[in-house]
Amino acid sequence: MKTKDAPVTKAYDVERIRAQFPILRELVHGKPLVYFDNAATSQKPRRVIKAESAYYATINANVHRGVHTLSTKATEAQEAAREIVRRHINAQHAHEVIFTGGTTASLNLASFSLGQLVLKPGDEVLISGMEHHSNIVPWQLACERHGAKLKVIPITESGEWDLTQVPFSDETRVLAVSHVSNMLGTINPVKELIAEAKKRGIITAVDGAQAIAHLNVDVQDLGCDLYAFSGHKAYGPTGTGVLYGREELLERMPPWQGGGEMIDTVTFEKTTYAKLPFKFEAGTPNIAGIIGLGEAIRWMEDYDFAFAKASAEQGKSAFAAHEHMLLERATKELLTIDGLRIIGTAKEKVGVISFVIEGVHHYDLGTLLDQQGIAVRTGHHCTQPLMERFGVSGTTRASFTCFNTTEEVDTMVTATQKAVKMLR
Amino acid sequence: MSTTMTLAQTQQELVSEFAMFSDWQDRYEHLIELGKDLPLIAPENKTDDNLVRGCQSRVWLNAQLKNDLVHFTADSDAMITKGIVALLVRVFNDRTPEEIIGASTDFIDTIGLRAHLSPNRANGLSAMIDQMKRYAVAFSGNASTA
Ligand SMILES: Cc1ncc(COP(=O)(O)O)c(C=O)c1O
Numbered sequence: 001m002k003t004k005d006a007p008v009t010k011a012y013d014v015e016r017i018r019a020q021f022p023i024l025r026e027l028v029h030g031k032p033l034v035y036f037d038n039a040a041t042s043q044k045p046r047r048v049i050k051a052e053s054a055y056y057a058t059i060n061a062n063v064h065r066g067v068h069t070l071s072t073k074a075t076e077a078q079e080a081a082r083e084i085v086r087r088h089i090n091a092q093h094a095h096e097v098i099f100t101g102g103t104t105a106s107l108n109l110a111s112f113s114l115g116q117l118v119l120k121p122g123d124e125v126l127i128s129g130m131e132h133h134s135n136i137v138p139w140q141l142a143c144e145r146h147g148a149k150l151k152v153i154p155i156t157e158s159g160e161w162d163l164t165q166v167p168f169s170d171e172t173r174v175l176a177v178s179h180v181s182n183m184l185g186t187i188n189p190v191k192e193l194i195a196e197a198k199k200r201g202i203i204t205a206v207d208g209a210q211a212i213a214h215l216n217v218d219v220q221d222l223g224c225d226l227y228a229f230s231g232h233k234a235y236g237p238t239g240t241g242v243l244y245g246r247e248e249l250l251e252r253m254p255p256w257q258g259g260g261e262m263i264d265t266v267t268f269e270k271t272t273y274a275k276l277p278f279k280f281e282a283g284t285p286n287i288a289g290i291i292g293l294g295e296a297i298r299w300m301e302d303y304d305f306a307f308a309k310a311s312a313e314q315g316k317s318a319f320a321a322h323e324h325m326l327l328e329r330a331t332k333e334l335l336t337i338d339g340l341r342i343i344g345t346a347k348e349k350v351g352v353i354s355f356v357i358e359g360v361h362h363y364d365l366g367t368l369l370d371q372q373g374i375a376v377r378t379g380h381h382c383t384q385p386l387m388e389r390f391g392v393s394g395t396t397r398a399s400f401t402c403f404n405t406t407e408e409v410d411t412m413v414t415a416t417q418k419a420v421k422m423l424r
Numbered sequence: 425m426s427t428t429m430t431l432a433q434t435q436q437e438l439v440s441e442f443a444m445f446s447d448w449q450d451r452y453e454h455l456i457e458l459g460k461d462l463p464l465i466a467p468e469n470k471t472d473d474n475l476v477r478g479c480q481s482r483v484w485l486n487a488q489l490k491n492d493l494v495h496f497t498a499d500s501d502a503m504i505t506k507g508i509v510a511l512l513v514r515v516f517n518d519r520t521p522e523e524i525i526g527a528s529t530d531f532i533d534t535i536g537l538r539a540h541l542s543p544n545r546a547n548g549l550s551a552m553i554d555q556m557k558r559y560a561v562a563f564s565g566n567a568s569t570a
Pocket of ligand 1: 039040101102103104105132134135178180181182207209210230232382
């Protein structure tokens with residue numbers, strides 16, 4: 001533990017963090033970039049960018065294929081990244097970590113393979129009303145393939161699961177829910193729900209896309225069977241992702257894609273599959289990206305000591321504490337704007353704030369904020385059913401990260417006030 | 425006034441108008457003002473069929489042939505988008521189908537608008553122009569036989 005610094009509140013040195021991100025020197029429309037779209041994708045620290053380009057410059061070769069030196073080095077670097085991920089999410093085995101193209105690919109793998117394994121006509125898959133389309137559509141497709149039905153946990157006015165109305169049934173085979181909502185910021189009580197599902201023998205999958213950069217994710221503590229996340233939302237490269245799966249379940253799950261890397265022996269009559277994790281990693285992986293992802297996690301652990309240790313000690317994440325401070329400030333200040341309504345007022349939230357303003361369209365607001373150098377997300381955030389639940393066509397969303405500052409929050413609030421004046 | 429101007433003259437007029445503004449705020453305020461002059465689409469024509477595909481905010485566009493001239497009406501739920509449609513309508517409204525089909529749209533780049541639009545909006549802008557030209561093409565056969 002790095003305790004030589006003063007307590008977190010005093011020691012959090014945002015300038016030191018900012019210095020790690022080359023993109024923060026960019027100007028947008030002549031103004032310093034205020035990047036509040038971290039939930040869509042996070043910016044990359046220099047170390048990650050360097051790790052990825054160093055791979056290409058020094059050890060680029062295909063993995064698991066050659067006996068030559070570069071191939072061995074590339075393979076070692078990729079497998080080292082797998083071990084970093086294993087340790088970070090506290091999986092039992094490195095081969096429980098499957099590299100994918102992102103959360104979407106992970107969830108497609110999970111739903112396709114689990115569908116084959118367990119879904120029969122009349123069965124049910126249970127999701128929640130706040131899921132990203134990536135955690136809705138793949139399950140819908142699986143349900144269509146196998147004649148199963150999709151059931152949905154309703155969402156309360158504050159943007160939380162209504163735990164009094166969870167439609168578990170004897171037919172429920174799979175529970176697939178998000179750890180953190182990308183639109184509302186809600187941190188869901190996944191551990192409790194998973195425990196309930198386990199009692200009923202239901203397989204559990206978690207969409208961790210919005211959790212991985214903010215929470216100390218411990219898959220064994222959560223008790224989930226599957227856990228999906230994207231590298232690019234956790235300071236890592238785009239096109240990288242992980243599907244964690246419990247060994248025993250992964251062994252039983254059939255492969256999703258066929259090709260090179262995932263086989264043991266191939267004849268035209270019958271193919272036998274490689275062992276875990278390669279059974280699920282057909283084709284040449286995103287080697288450079290995976291190495292970058294490993295570096296991103298190490299970077300998080302270096303700069304945020306809470307991420308550096310497994311959950312045995314529940315250290316409070318310094319990043320999360322900083323982001324929470326920004327969230328509280330933004331919430332308080334934005335609410336002074338006439339006609340502004342925050343969507344997502346759960347008690348437990350990450351640094352995500354979604355809002356609508358009476359008489360102001362989110363695209364107009366997003367455009368006028370962009371003119372002032374501020375990047376926010378506008379629209380339905382790939383959560384159309386959730387938009388319908390709250391009776392809005394879209395929201396403006398600001399999402400905070402470790403390098404954002406209170407000054408940037410103030411800039412956004414002032415810029416919003418200015419935009420509202422122009423639009424009314 | 426604009427009825428007596430040619431299509432090219434109207435474009436030139438818009439270019440001069442926008443050239444007066446040196447900062448983004450004035451430019452956008454002007455765009456929002458333009459939106460207020462947009463000939464509004466009749467409520468019954470605000471149908472899904474009249475939605476312009478490719479726009480992130482909702483844009484409805486309708487056209488009718490009156491005295492061999494194409495008459496546009498439109499609306500949008502976002503004000504900046506409405507301003508953009510209004511700008512296009514000002515240029516293309518009450519022109520012959522042939523004029524619209526043959527018109528260059530370089531003025532949009534000259535105004536410097538495209539550079540200020542996100543790719544989403546720029547796509548929306550192209551979608552609106554395409555839709556207007558499609559109406560003109562559809563009318564071009566009718567006009568000559570009428
Ligand atoms: C909650 C959630 N799930 C899934 C995804 C999909 O992630 P990706 O696009 O990286 O596959 C996102 C990304 O926006 C998300 O926020």
